[in-house]
Amino acid sequence: MKVRRAAKGVGDFLVETLGETVAEVILSLLACALLGCLALIAYLSWSLSPRFTIAGAGLLSLLLAHGAWQTFRTPAKRRRRGLAALTAAGFTVTAMTVLFLLLYSTGCDCL
Numbered sequence: 001m002k003v004r005r006a007a008k009g010v011g012d013f014l015v016e017t018l019g020e021t022v023a024e025v026i027l028s029l030l031a032c033a034l035l036g037c038l039a040l041i042a043y044l045s046w047s048l049s050p051r052f053t054i055a056g057a058g059l060l061s062l063l064l065a066h067g068a069w070q071t072f073r074t075p076a077k078r079r080r081r082g083l084a085a086l087t088a089a090g091f092t093v094t095a096m097t098v099l100f101l102l103l104y105s106t107g108c109d110c111l
Contacts, residue, residue: 031104034097067091 045053067087
């Protein structure tokens with residue numbers, strides 16, 4: 001009886017370890033692919049028009065700064081609407097993407 005329980009515990013441990021390893025590999029590959037796509041977009045954008053690339057980066061920076069301000073300021077009694085909600089959501093998505101890339105693409109050997 002105890003042998004069966006021990007074997008089941010070892011089996012569960014091995015399945016969990018294998019699952020975590022596979023998930024880690026998938027997330028690392030996804031981070032490398034995302035980083036590669038971002039680099040390709042920046043390269044293609046710069047090769048088409050450096051002026052528009054700089055202008056687009058400036059506009060994106062302004063929108064992200066507005067979203068950060070909306071996210072971290074003292075909350076108002078009413079809900080955000082329109083541009084404020086859009087920029088706050090954009091900032092949140094961008095911050096989560098940056099955190100994901102920092103955690104998983106640092107172990108990427110594709111650089």
